[in-house]
Structure formats: structure tokens, C-alpha cells
Amino acid sequence: MIEPPTEAATIDGRSIVPEPGETILAAARRLGIEIPSLCAGPEQRPAPEWRPEGGCRLCTVEVTGVERPMAACHTALAPGSEVRTRSERIQSVRREILRLHLSSYPRLHVAPETLLGRLLAEHGLDAPERPLLRDRLDESAPYLRFDPDLCIVCRRCVHACSEVEGQDVFDVAERGASVRLICGEDDLLAHSDCTSCGACVSRCPTGALFDRDRDPLAFEPATSRTESVCGYCGVGCRVAVESHEDRVLRIGGVEDAEVNRGHLCAKGRYAHAWQHSPDRLDRPLLRRDGRLEPASWEEALDFVATRLSRIRDEHGADALGVFTSSRSTNEAAYLLQRMFRAQLGSNHVDCCARVCHSSTALALQQTTGTGAASASYVDVDRASCIVLAGSNATEAHPVIGARIKQAVRRGADLIVIDPREIELAGWAEHHLALRPGTNVALLNAIARVLVEEGLCQKDFVDQRCEGFDALYEFLARSSLEEAAEITHVRVAAIQAAARRIGAGDPVLFVHGLGLSELVQGTASVMALTNLGMLTGSIGVPGAGMLPLRGQNNVQGNADMGGMPDQITGHQALADEDARARAERLWGSAPPLEAGKTIPEMLDAAREGSMRALWIQGEDVAQSDPDETHVLEALDALDLLVVQEMFPTETAARAHVVLPAAGYLEQDGTFINGERRIQRVRRAVAPPGEARPDWEVAQEVAQRLGANRRFEDPAEVWDEIAEVAPRLFGGVSYARLEGDGIQWPCPEPDHPGTSTVHADGFIRGKGALVCVDHEPSPEHGVEEHPWLLVTGRVLHQYNVGTMTRRTPQQELEPEDRLEIHPGDARRLGIEEGDRVRVTSRWGTTEVPADVSHRVPHGVLFLSFHQPGSHTNRVVGPHLDPASHCPQYKATAVTIEPV
């Protein structure tokens, strides 16, 4: 253990106490002293995985008492030492190194805005007047361009790709003066493992690696820079949006952001072309004579308010329902549920969390007392053991996926539970490739090994949990052999993984929809939570439960009350204090009885008892299971109000379409998967007459007699904090600069909560639960012997409404059915062949992707393209408790077309 030094050192005469192992470069940066470097990345706060390259030697400094100059990037700052960063000798060798670059790369064009250009100027060297030749470009990939003429082999990209994204696309060939950057197998980015994350571009000091949508000759002047939050997945990366005249020029990661530390994925960094897509909805549409036609906002809003009132008057409030949007802001979701509950008197409020993590939320709520992540992303860095269950993080949550790779590189053990050979399975110590829909059996088997072999944290369980004896007896009744037969995972593999999980250190459980989107979804997450308690992991830093949330604001949407049985802040409808606050603030309290869930509302619509639905930013026609059934339901409505950015399948069925602003175009807040409330800011104007969702909800609410008019989203948030003081009482916009705050944050001086349940479970005692494996209704269906899993791929986002309108579509142009090569051979299916997939619920045709990623008998299909109709095939089964659909196991047959 290194004792923290207390003795100061000086850098250019300024005193600083070095942190243990801190380099001179890092310490100088802390002092705001810039030591020039071409190879050290811009990391303000070097992550543990960041290794210095030490190649450019520009950061050489003088250390008193040391004869030779030392490289600041890999020399520790010794207490008591005196460092001079700009002596005459140092400046002269730096100038010579820079001059050598110019004389050694005769085709190097130096743009003054680049880092190299700036360093030349600082050292009194003129950039040579050379043309930018651009005749050797690699433009094989849609976003990134490589120009070997501009490459000075500083290797920043090599480090960024390896240490940030974990991809190792780049390396260096030859030696001496002949060294050159190479990538992949054949030096074409498109053929390499490049994920287009752009980490290399953001660090390149010369523009050799550059965004294709920008011209390296013209570094366009960005006239505004707006810090906001990415609007794709629930990771919630902080972005800096540079724009000019209401057009996005580029998006970069915020370097010191807690969530993403400057990193972004291809979607976050590059996929913003949807913003000016020609088919953006830019004025309201009203259905007249069966056709959607342009209308004024006044007409549209009046129409919505009038029709809602009329339907309520004729059929009662029970005939009205709303899906609040997980893509929009908290303020938008809050106002919409407020209007339905208070002005219209309906609790039929739900959100798309229903069809993804509702099982997770319910299970965690019941067992721990909070239906959200107990841990934070920072725990990925701290963890010594990570269990990744039912989550393909590198594709669905790329920035967290990359962070898991970083953790593994630092020595954390990874255990992957997933039917497919996902990318992270290749990084894992143990991969349990279970049969789809058998999580409960597998997780119970692991629990059995823990209990049987004395690998539980007995003190934690005794002091903090309840139900251990019952669980012990319950587990004793099962056998590992049975589990192996159900899950298709060998007993020895279960034991080996369990022994690592029970090795004694707390474990971080990162989980996803592979657990929740099953009839046994809630049971699966409860069985996983059992492991969290048995290993003493919940409420402990570097460990706990970390479900990865799908949409940018799906956590926030549920937190705002986008649920039929809870109002804002996860407060029960029957909670007297909550009701009193709602009545005071909203003008009236919500009905006592819980409303319907999304599947129930759709059922009710088809039956005719639900007459009006308001769908905010969600394309249920493509995203929800049993597509035929969904379309019938929508078509049966008297009123379908859709707030949308694009003419989706759902919007096409609407009576009113209200054009919406996207995440780059509005103010408000999102809450990410680690409960972090962050500010979203308008970077560019929405197109035409499109308006932020919160404004639209407010306009209709006004027409329905709302008790209050809000001036801006900040006022809306203040009311949210007042309605739900336990989670949000201490949060105001003034406190949401920078990295925001993680709820719960009950008081203005409360710092927010990184680790929930740290002082004991919120529920009181953590509940160990006995849940037995039950065969899925899709298991053992004789005439449909294959099991289909549906899910997401890296370069598309959900139903693709946005990503399909960007170059992402080029990276991932179609949904393809993954099938094991042995199965494909047996059926005579070859790569790219069209295949018909048929379940008891529907059929579709898609091209085949013959791949070892899936085991025998299992198929995988994404659902990003409307033409794939993946959800025609997915059946109607729901988890009975959470009403989450079973997307992750459907019995099908397949045949070549």
C-alpha cells in the first residue's frame, strides 16, 4: 500500500502535493499548466486503464537534480522535486522534434486548428505550405476517414481504440522511420472491427482520422456549443453539441462527464442526421375524411381536448388511456400523466418500460424496496467480479459495454449468462449459454451451489435479509442435474461460475432484457437478486444490481408516474400523503384504483372499452409484440393522438398527429439507468412548427381546465420535486449543472445517492424469494421446435425511427436471422438466403445470417426495420405480475423461401 504523500513538489514554481503515482503531466494538468504532447490523450482525469504511450517525447521536462530531461507523461512526480516545463534547453529540443515531423512527412498538410498546428505555432514554427492531396484516403466506412498523408503515428488512436472502446482496430507496422498506422486485416476501416465510436477521431492531433461529414480543409466555425444528454439509450452520456445556424455540426462527449468520460458510441456521436431528415413532421395533422391533412396547432389542440372530453363524458374516464414517452423529457411525461390523472380522472397511464424492464422494476421493488438500479456505472470500474445476465451491453449499451471491457482488462472477472455468444462472452471467464427462457432454473442452481458449499456471506444475509431458511429448504429440493437438463448448461460449468460468484468479494450484477422480457421475467430478476443478497453485494460500492435501461429516459418516465399503479416518485395510489400533495398541486387527486397496463389497454381497445389513446413518442405498431393484435387495437379506437417526429406506422393510424421536437431541440431533464437526473438543453430549433412535448401536453391540459400554467420546464421540475419529495425533494435545475444528481435526493443539501441500500434495504429487510422454474408456454411446442430470441444490434436503435434516417442504416441495413451453421446446413440455408419464420402467432420473411453466435436450435432476430415484422412472430404471453411481454423466447419453425 502506497502511503499518500503529503510533501509538495513544484512545477514551474507552483506548489502541488502529488497523488500516489501521479505523473508530472497529470499533476501539471491539475495546476492548469499545459505541457505539450502529441501522444498523451486529452483525458482530464486519467482512467485507470489509461497507459501513457511515451512516444512523442514533447512532454520532456527538467527535474532539478536529475541530469537527463524526463518525460512528464510517464515519470511520477516525486515529493520535494522541482520541475521546470519550459527551460530554454527543453523548448529547443521540442522545437527540433516538431521540425523533424515536418521534414519527415513530405505529404503532411498541417491545418492550423489541429493540435499539431497549434503546437507548431506555439514553438515558432510555420506550417509548411502544402496542398492537402487526399489521394490515398480510406473512405470505406460511413463516418470515419483515414488519410495516411496526415498520420504522424502518434498512436493516440491505437490507445483510444484499445483502452477506451476495447476494439484494437489499429496497430503500427514496420519499424524505424517506416512505421505506419495499420487497421484490421487489410487496412480498410470497413473491413475491420471498427464500431465507428469515433474515440480515435476525437483524439487525432492532425486530422488523419476524421469525420467524413466534415471537410478537413474547412473546420467550420461552430457558433454555439450546447452541453446536453444523448437521446438514444439509457446510459445517458453527456454530449457537447456544436452547431451553426440551427444545424448540428458535430457531437462530442463531455470529457469530464461522470457517465461517459468523453466517450460516445457511433449513434451518440454521429447519428444525428435524423434531425434534418426531409420527412420530419413539421406541422400538425388532422384526419379528415379518412386522410391525415395539415392543420393549425389551434385546430389540432382544440380537437384533441374536445374529443377527449366528449369520450370521457360519453364513456367515462376509463375509456381514456395514455402511453407517456420514454424518449421525451421528464417534464413532458409528468405533465401528460398529470393531465390524465387530475383533469381527466384516468389512471390508465403506462409507458414502454412495460414492454422492457417492468419485470426488473417490480422484482427489485418487491425484494429491495426500490425498483431501480442499486448500483451506478462507476461500480463497473470498482468491481472485481461482474455478472452480465441477459444483456448484450457492447451492442445495446456500447459505452457501458466498453467500460466492462476496461474492467476486464484491469483484472475484473466477467461471467456472462446469455444464450448467445455475444461479444463480451469472448471476454468472460465463464459463459453460461443457457436455453432461452430458463434463467430461473440456472440462477437457482447457482444459488444452490452458494448455499450448499458455504459460499454465502452469512453475516450480510443474517443482518440484512429475510427468508434464508425457506430459501435453503427450497433450493435443497432441487438438483443441479435437473437444472442442467432444463438449461442445457453443464453441471460443472454452473459450479465453476457459482464458485467464482461466491468467492467472497461483492459482485456487480449487470442485467438486461434477457431476464425481464419473459413470462418468468419478474421471477428471473428475483432469482438474480437472491444472488445479490447471498453474496452480500447490494448496498456495497463496486457491487449491486445494475439493470441497463433501454431508452434515454425510460427510468425517468416511470419515475414521473408513467405507470398505472403509481404516481410521480413511485408513490402508491393509496399513499395518503402523496394523494394530499397531488390534490394540492394538481387540483385533484388521481383515482384510487390502479389503471391498465399497455397490453391491457390494447386489449381493451380491441374489445371496445378503451376509446381514446394518446401515444407520446412511441411506435407501438412496430415495437409491441403480436403486431396483428396491436394494429387491430389501434384501428378500433375513436381517438388516437400521436406525438411524433416521423410518419410512423402508429402515426399513420392516428386521428391527430402532433409534430414533436427531438432531444437536440428541447429543454428539460432525462434520468438515466443509474438514477442520474441530467439536464437536456436545446441545441438547435425543431423543424417548422414542431413543438416540445411538454408544451403540447400543457396546451391540452389548459383546454381541459388545468389548475396551473408553467412558464418553462424548470417550473415543471419544481412541482415534480414537491410532489415526490422523497426522491426529488432536493433537486432543482440550479443543482443540475454538470453531472446532475442521482436520486434519491430528498434535501437541497443531500449529495444524491450512488449506492442505494447502503444503510440497509429500503424495504427494511432484503427479501430472499423462492421462485421455481416454470416451463415457458413456448417451450416444447411440438410443431415449432426452434426458439427465437429477439433483440437489438449495435448500429440501430429500437424501431429505427431515428437511426434508419442516418448513415447507421448503411452500417446495419437489415434485420437478419442468426442461425447456427449446423442447423443452416441441415436445412439447406446459406448466408443471405431468405427464410420464412413462423410461430403460432404470425409469420415473416427475413435474410439468414449463418453464425456461431447462436447455439443449435436457437435463432436470433432484431426488429429495427419495419419490413421485418419481427413482432408479428412474437406471441402474446405476458409475465403475469409485470405484464412484460415474452420477446426472448418464441417457438417457431423456419424454412428457406
Added chain:
Amino acid sequence: MTEPVRGGAAERAADSFFEDAHWEGVTRVCRGTSCQLAGAEGVIEARATLGDCRPVHCLGYCDRSPVALLADGRVATGDRAARAEPELADAALPDVRWLTKEPVVTARVAMGCHSPITRALDAGVWSTLPQFLARGPEAILAELVRSGERGRGGAGFATAVKWRACAAAEGEEKFVVANGDEGDPGSFVDRVLMQHDPHAVLEGLALCAFAVGARSGIVYVRGEYPAAAAALERAIEEARDHELLGPAVCGTDFGFDVRVVRGRGSYVCGEETALLNCVEGRRGEVRLRPPYPVTRGLHGRPTVVNNVETLVNVPAILSRGAGAWRALGTRASPGTKALCLNAGFARPGILEVGFGTRLRDVLEDAGAEGIEAVLMGGPLGSVVFEEDWDLPLCYAELAERGIHLGHGGLVALPADTDWREFVIRALDFARRESCGRCAPCRLGTERAFQAMQEPGDPREELEAIFEAMRHTSLCAFGQLIPGPLESVIQRHETRIFGP
């Protein structure tokens, strides 16, 4: 554990780094300093007309320059190097002499080849190991501390300090590595030891492993020394048969085995971290230090890397005792050093001297008539002119004059040396062998080489380049390349650049 090599580019990156990639069936002609001075360019020209031929920097026969290594592994030296069908030079040992009370490291090779284990055992090789297996690791370390032994590879680091650090390092698995990458043109003693006294290398390595707690060892042999690698592989087999290597060394519970790793053609891989990268299948670039190999070496495990000559010294030190060893050298540099004398001397060969011997005595023994200077310690060493010939050969006193003994290769530079050509050839070597990791070295060596060819006076530019290289290069290669060139330029400015 260092992370595995991932990604499609990594393998290409490593393969393209090394010279040897596609050298099956090719004749290698030595272009080391000694052979250069003996007319290597003529040999290359003559050979090029006979078929595939590649110039390499030093084959380790500097006492018989020029030299060619034929595709079938045979060696042709002197006048025969350029011939289509050379009558082959015998694989005879170089002339081995000494200027010390008793020879140590060359004691056996002076008597001929001790490659067969029977001869090695007769000469007492492998007799020290069993004694010290019985006495325990600490006995080895303590004796080594007392001996003051310093590594013979060039840096002169205290061997006992290195071993102790590795012995103390945490780690289940540790490695020991014999560094047989004798890259300095002008040195060939390690080749001779590996080829003709391989059991002594293995015994030294086994003692090292026992002392630090390693169970596996590697002898890294330059790709240019195929006969040495083959001799070591034979010796390893023999040692296993005699239970001197294997799961139970000498019937004890100490298990230790060794494999030979052949270098792939890179001077920089003589540096220990670059060597380890090469063994791991990576580019032979130096690593940033710290961490040092003794804590994080091969595959991230604690590792001792020692030069071949150092390891051969170890059994001799332990069997004689530290006191006897110290009596052979000076206080600060105990023991002896094997010097290599190239064909430019009247009596070339290997000369083992006690530390403290005057350079002039060495040169007199070697026959240095008509010689203006000696290049000592290879391209990173020093050009020593006559005013420094009275200095004693030992690390400290040479260092005071800015002179590097290096690995102890001495190349005679005659009075009629073409100094301009000398500088250009040295820069050509440097630019070809620079690993490319740090900018001042990879760009500076190339630019300096180009500047020497271009019209105009390059002196100012060379000065600036050398200044940057010396002060900022990542490793000793870039830092030390300018030294000998600057002293030559200073002495012979007009002969090099004109009046």
C-alpha cells in the same frame, strides 16, 4: 497478466517489425562494423549476383571479417565469403587469450568446444547447481551480493539487486531469461559461449531460477546465430536426460525447464523489455519503465533477464566464492570481462581481462599498429582515441570520461578510415534498427542519414537532431547513438564535411 494480443492488425504489426520474416533459403552477408571495414559491400555485391542475399548487422564472427552465413547454416569467412562455392571455414573457435590471473568465463572455450554434455561435465559444468540446491536460494543471493557482480550486457546493473527484487516480487509464476541477443556489431563472445559452452549458460540460468523462484526459463538467441540456438537446444535435451533440467532437477523438488526462443531480426530486442515483447509475439519495441521486468516482465510476471556472459559467470562466482572473484577485478567492478577483438587487430579473438586492465595493454596484446581509434561497445558505445587508451577498463572510470564499455566489443579503426562513410554507415544502421516507438529516434536517425547525403552543410542540423535524440529518446538506443558520431565529427570535421 498482460492482455492477450487482440484485433486483426496485431499480428501483421508484429510480423512486419522483424527483419527475418521471409529469410528461408537466403544467404546473409554481415554488414556489421567490422565486416564493413573489411569490405562487406564488395561481398554483398558479389553475392547478389549469385542469388538471394540479405545484408545483416553482425553475424558474430568479427574476428574473421568479412563473413557470410549460407542458407544451409554454414559459415564462410574472409576471402571465401564472396565465393559461389566457398571452401568452408571450419567452425573453429576464435583465438581465446587472457590478461588476468585466471580466466573465468572463457576458461572452457579456450580449451575448445564444450557443447557435448560429457565434455561439459568433465570440465565441472553442472557441479555448482547441486551444491546450491542443497544450500537454498538465500545462499546464492548472499554470495552474489558479496561478489558485486554487474551485468555484462552493457548497462552494468548489479545482478544481485535484480535477483533479489525478482525473488521478493509477488507472483505465483516467475520467469528467467538468458539474453542471447548479442546485437552489438563487434561482440561475439555470447555466440561463442552459447555455441561452445551451452551447459554453462543453462547452469547459470538454473541457479538464477532457483534463487528467484522461477520454474521456467528461456534462452533468447538472435536469429543471426542459428548454430548457437541449435547447440542450446541439444544441450537442453541432454540436460533433461541427466535430470539437470525437468520436473525434479538433480532429484530435488525444484522443477525447472528451459526453451530456446529464436530472435526474428532486430537489434533493439537486445533491450530486455523489447526482448520480452518479442517473446510474447509482439512488436520488439521497448516498454516504458517502471514497471521493471523484475516485477512485471514476461506475460506480466516477475522476470529476470540476464546477459549470457553474466549467467556463465554465476556458477564460477559461486564455486570460487565471492572473495576470489573480487580479487580478479577492481573494487567497483569486480571480476573479469571478455573483450572481443575484431579482424582489424593483428591478433583478433577473445581476450578475457580483469577489470582495471588498461586499454593500452589490451591493444598491445591485440596488436594495434596503424590503428587510430577503437570503437568500443558497438554502435551505442564510444570511439576511443589514443589519449584515452591509458584509462583502466572499468565501468566507473570510463563513465567519468563519457566512455561506454558496453558489451566489450572492440573494433579497430585504422588511421585511413573513411570517417564520412563511418558516420553514414552508423546512421544507416540506426535508422534501420530504430524500433520506431519514439519520435526523436525514428525521425532523427532517418533525417540525419538523409542530411548526410544531401548537398549543403548538415552540421547545424545534425547537432540539433543529436541534441534532441540524446535528451529525449525513450531508450538507450536513441540516447546513445549520437555519442560516438559526435566524437568522430569533432575530431575529423574537415575529413567528413570538407574544408
